[in-house]
Amino acid sequence: MGAQEYDYEINAYAVYFDVVTPSQVEETIEIDLTSHTNLSQYVIYTDYPVEDPRAVLDLPSGVKPVNVTVREVLGGTNAIYMYFPTLGPGESARIRLTFTTRGMITEDEGKKQFTYYIRFSQPVGLFHMQLVVPRGYAVLSPIIPSPDRVESSTSRLLLEWTRRDLRAGDEFYFIVGFSGEITAPSQPSPLIYVGTFLAGLLIGGGSVYGYILYRERKREEEKAHLRSDEEKILALLREGPVLQSELADKLGVSKAKVSIILREMEEKGLITRVKEGRTYRVFLRE
Numbered sequence: 001m002g003a004q005e006y007d008y009e010i011n012a013y014a015v016y017f018d019v020v021t022p023s024q025v026e027e028t029i030e031i032d033l034t035s036h037t038n039l040s041q042y043v044i045y046t047d048y049p050v051e052d053p054r055a056v057l058d059l060p061s062g063v064k065p066v067n068v069t070v071r072e073v074l075g076g077t078n079a080i081y082m083y084f085p086t087l088g089p090g091e092s093a094r095i096r097l098t099f100t101t102r103g104m105i106t107e108d109e110g111k112k113q114f115t116y117y118i119r120f121s122q123p124v125g126l127f128h129m130q131l132v133v134p135r136g137y138a139v140l141s142p143i144i145p146s147p148d149r150v151e152s153s154t155s156r157l158l159l160e161w162t163r164r165d166l167r168a169g170d171e172f173y174f175i176v177g178f179s180g181e182i183t184a185p186s187q188p189s190p191l192i193y194v195g196t197f198l199a200g201l202l203i204g205g206g207s208v209y210g211y212i213l214y215r216e217r218k219r220e221e222e223k224a225h226l227r228s229d230e231e232k233i234l235a236l237l238r239e240g241p242v243l244q245s246e247l248a249d250k251l252g253v254s255k256a257k258v259s260i261i262l263r264e265m266e267e268k269g270l271i272t273r274v275k276e277g278r279t280y281r282v283f284l285r286e
Contacts, residue, residue: 030094103254140179
């Protein structure tokens with residue numbers, strides 16, 4: 001399908017996550033698009049709660065306000081409707097949406113995990129994702145996929161991923177593990193924060209890897225991390241097929257993490273997924 005067959009062309013799609021607390025994340029989405037018709041609204045869907053949403057439209061002539069409405073749709077998914085001044089054919093603009101959400105960070109085997117899943121329904125020129133973990137937290141393995149850029153300072157740790165020339169149907173899964181908050185002494189020197197970050201990369205009896213070491217042993221680490229959850233899913237499937245939407249509740253993990261695990265299992269030939277309504281029915285492959 002060519003770009004002209006869509007109502008608009010997505011030149012760039014960026015998502016920025018700032019970890020505010022162990023349970024709270026501020027999410028900012030920026031969509032740079034060019035309209036092919038008269039466009040006055042944009043809709044984003046999310047499986048997570050949406051709190052305090054606000055948005056603006058960046059135009060060459062200046063910044064315009066955007067009205068935001070959130071509605072719950074089938075299956076507990078939230079639809080974020082954004083209404084803005086009409087863009088005519090050939091006009092370009094950038095939509096910037098910011099809101100607070102919960103549920104992306106879960107507890108797993110004594111450490112916290114950030115998980116995020118996104119699937120694009122049309123081509124995208126450039127996709128960029130950024131995760132910022134504040135001072136006092138140590139990033140641990142797993143880091144899936146390996147970041148394209150990592151930057152650390154005394155105030156934060158930043159991880160970035162970039163993908164280009166995406167096709168309709170392309171999907172991405174992200175998992176980043178990190179420790180609970182580490183309290184530093186009052187008025188510490190910058191060296192203490194550097195030490196805190198390095199300690200976080202070495203904690204765990206050898207099971208935690210720094211960024212460079214992780215890249216060298218990426219596949220082995222991913223398999224070790226997913227194995228226990230795979231075994232739980234296999235045990236459930238031995239009792240009969242299960243809807244993918246039900247597995248998150250049965251396992252007590254996020255929907256995004258379930259999607260990641262099932263994709264890995266499907267690639268290994270352990271399971272088969274069959275589309276059923278808005279979800280999939282998962283079968284054990286004999």
